[in-house]
Amino acid sequence: MNPSTVDVGTAAVAAADAKQVMRDYFADLGAAAKDPARKVAWCTSVGPAEILRAMGFEVYFPENHGALLGATRVSAETIPVANAQGYSPEICSYLTSDIGACLKGVTPLSKAYGLDGVPRPDVLVYCTNQCKDVMHWFAWYARRWNVPLLGIHPPNHLPEVLPEHIADVASQFRRLIAQLEAITGTPLDPEALRLAVARSREATDLWESVLDTARTRPAPLSFFDGTILMGPIVVLRGTQIATDYYRTLLAELEAKVAAGHAAVPGERLRIYWEGMPVWGRLRQLSDLFAGNRATVVASTYCNSWIFSDFDPAQPLESMARAYLKIFINRDDAYKENYIERLAGEFGIDGVVYHAARTCPNNSNSAYNLPQRLAAKGIPGIVIDGDLCDLRCFSDGQSTTLIEAFLETL
Amino acid sequence: MNTATDPARSGSDATVRTEVFWGVDCGSAEIKVAAIDREGRLLTTRRCRTLFPLVEHVHRSLAGHGDELSAILDSDRAELPPDGRQPSLRPGHKVFATGYGRHHLGFVQGQLTEIKSHYLGVQHQLRLQQDYTIIDIGGQDAKVIRATPGRVEKFAINRKCAAGTGSFIEELAHRLEVPMHELPRLAAGHDKDLTLNSYCTVFSGQEVIKLLMQGERVENLIHAMYRSVVKRVLEMTAIDTDTLVFSGGVMNHHPILMPLFAERFGTVRTILAPNAQFCGALGAAIHGLNEESDDGLPNHQ
Numbered sequence A: 001m002n003p004s005t006v007d008v009g010t011a012a013v014a015a016a017d018a019k020q021v022m023r024d025y026f027a028d029l030g031a032a033a034k035d036p037a038r039k040v041a042w043c044t045s046v047g048p049a050e051i052l053r054a055m056g057f058e059v060y061f062p063e064n065h066g067a068l069l070g071a072t073r074v075s076a077e078t079i080p081v082a083n084a085q086g087y088s089p090e091i092c093s094y095l096t097s098d099i100g101a102c103l104k105g106v107t108p109l110s111k112a113y114g115l116d117g118v119p120r121p122d123v124l125v126y127c128t129n130q131c132k133d134v135m136h137w138f139a140w141y142a143r144r145w146n147v148p149l150l151g152i153h154p155p156n157h158l159p160e161v162l163p164e165h166i167a168d169v170a171s172q173f174r175r176l177i178a179q180l181e182a183i184t185g186t187p188l189d190p191e192a193l194r195l196a197v198a199r200s201r202e203a204t205d206l207w208e209s210v211l212d213t214a215r216t217r218p219a220p221l222s223f224f225d226g227t228i229l230m231g232p233i234v235v236l237r238g239t240q241i242a243t244d245y246y247r248t249l250l251a252e253l254e255a256k257v258a259a260g261h262a263a264v265p266g267e268r269l270r271i272y273w274e275g276m277p278v279w280g281r282l283r284q285l286s287d288l289f290a291g292n293r294a295t296v297v298a299s300t301y302c303n304s305w306i307f308s309d310f311d312p313a314q315p316l317e318s319m320a321r322a323y324l325k326i327f328i329n330r331d332d333a334y335k336e337n338y339i340e341r342l343a344g345e346f347g348i349d350g351v352v353y354h355a356a357r358t359c360p361n362n363s364n365s366a367y368n369l370p371q372r373l374a375a376k377g378i379p380g381i382v383i384d385g386d387l388c389d390l391r392c393f394s395d396g397q398s399t400t401l402i403e404a405f406l407e408t409l
Numbered sequence B: 001m002n003t004a005t006d007p008a009r010s011g012s013d014a015t016v017r018t019e020v021f022w023g024v025d026c027g028s029a030e031i032k033v034a035a036i037d038r039e040g041r042l043l044t045t046r047r048c049r050t051l052f053p054l055v056e057h058v059h060r061s062l063a064g065h066g067d068e069l070s071a072i073l074d075s076d077r078a079e080l081p082p083d084g085r086q087p088s089l090r091p092g093h094k095v096f097a098t099g100y101g102r103h104h105l106g107f108v109q110g111q112l113t114e115i116k117s118h119y120l121g122v123q124h125q126l127r128l129q130q131d132y133t134i135i136d137i138g139g140q141d142a143k144v145i146r147a148t149p150g151r152v153e154k155f156a157i158n159r160k161c162a163a164g165t166g167s168f169i170e171e172l173a174h175r176l177e178v179p180m181h182e183l184p185r186l187a188a189g190h191d192k193d194l195t196l197n198s199y200c201t202v203f204s205g206q207e208v209i210k211l212l213m214q215g216e217r218v219e220n221l222i223h224a225m226y227r228s229v230v231k232r233v234l235e236m237t238a239i240d241t242d243t244l245v246f247s248g249g250v251m252n253h254h255p256i257l258m259p260l261f262a263e264r265f266g267t268v269r270t271i272l273a274p275n276a277q278f279c280g281a282l283g284a285a286i287h288g289l290n291e292e293s294d295d296g297l298p299n300h301q
């Protein structure tokens, strides 16, 4: 196909497809939760989903629910409910949004996807490669619904991922598999695991290529598009659906690049977003950057679902390596080098650091990193905010900080 | 950036040369306006409390400067045109907005952030030739701007709380039951350096009450309050210039803060910007002047 003959308006179609993919995913989850013959596992966003898929579980990701609660601003009603139960306003607002929603009996999944409620789990599987809040979060559900709680506890904040770290996590995966086999009553099929890992690898490579299209000037997609388009790589890793979806999306974006389509017309500045999205303010922030002819072309967040280490020949070891190597689980020197490298590759003019009040794990401005990168010629600005808790976010102040920062570039 | 020019507005009629450039600084506590002529000379200033509807109060601030000068005819001053329309400016006048409310004035010819406007207002008046740091303390915010003679290098704004701003001083004055204008005089009579620890305005108030109960002198508490403002501002960012320029209303009314800043650095040159409360409004007007040029080049500086 000659890309120049492709309609450049098609990325809007891909965004719509992302919605359809998510609709199908939730419809199937809802059906699975009601079907005694099918089993539902809850998993953390960078947890071992491939193992769960290979063992026949339908997989639900509470963090995705947290993001949805934030984006629909239902969080404002649910966080205080969890706060009042002793879940501090200072801890993960995905956790407080989600637990508050459960206590209140509300979920945006009803309106968006027609589900009665969140799909009840048969097992809860977390991995503390990202933070320990997920452990406390899943433990609440384990107590509430008397569901088995299984955890992977990898070594954290690594300068380097060493063979002993990989051996440790791979052996934790083996124990997890044995525990899951006790729940399903069926042994894991090694071929099914290899297939899930192969599919994850293919999807994640395609996702990386999708994000890489933003290296072009002007960029055909922005971080704000990315936060919508990433749905399938988070929730459908290990399935063919994700691979198919990203192959279509990539073709569309490549056509856009060929046609010179800009996500932000008149792109003047190229920005890196460090940290979590402010889910309840995606539209406003997207408009703010666009209004100043700045495109957010790269982000730590969207890149967090690139797992180039998956290898079907060594499924468990490669999963261990991939899930240990993630940005959030690395030391500060690694993070500094990583952002510096991407700033070069994407032609970044400046970095906006989002210091999310309730997620220090995904906030990297508190240990002098912005100053160190500024000394290397990569200027930055820190905005205070949060992923879901808009009590911690000031529209006026963030607007002024971002606009004044763009003025200085 | 963000300088949207709408020729439909009367103030930007292309056939009429602009004679007066207005800057409006819509702060969260006060609206300040300043007008300059084509040579950048300050013609007038005015300030009032920030009240709503915002556009109506800005409209009033742009009128009543005399028929020669007002951007809005004095005869039109009393009220806005009916049905909530934006005010019309007299030909030959343009208005540029800065500050917290800058996005909410539909009739202006451009807007810029308070960081850039304060810098322009200070540099226009002082024409400094060296690198310097502007410390601006306003009613509800504090800014530190690292500047060169040509541009803003970097900046910081206070985070989250009123500590280090005018509201903090107001709250403690209220706690101590001392009128605001008495504070500097009383602080001068201090005989002990006390420290208030908390970031939080409410907790600082409690600290003050506790110290009062323990018999501390009010003079020492007021002095401690000023030192706390200095601390809050200095922890915002590292300052690396020998020249500090102060602006903002708080500095104007509490000049005692200047030596307190200076003593944290040893020898530094401190300057109180002329028209300290109007640097932002003046800078917005200067921005307008810079934008307008017969030959397409900035006609100022």
Ligand code: SF4
Pocket: A063, A091, A092, A093, A094, A095, A130, A131, A132, A133, A134, A358, A359, A360, A361, A362, A387
């Ligand atoms: S990484 Fe942050 S946002 Fe994600 S679950 Fe942990 S605390 Fe919450």
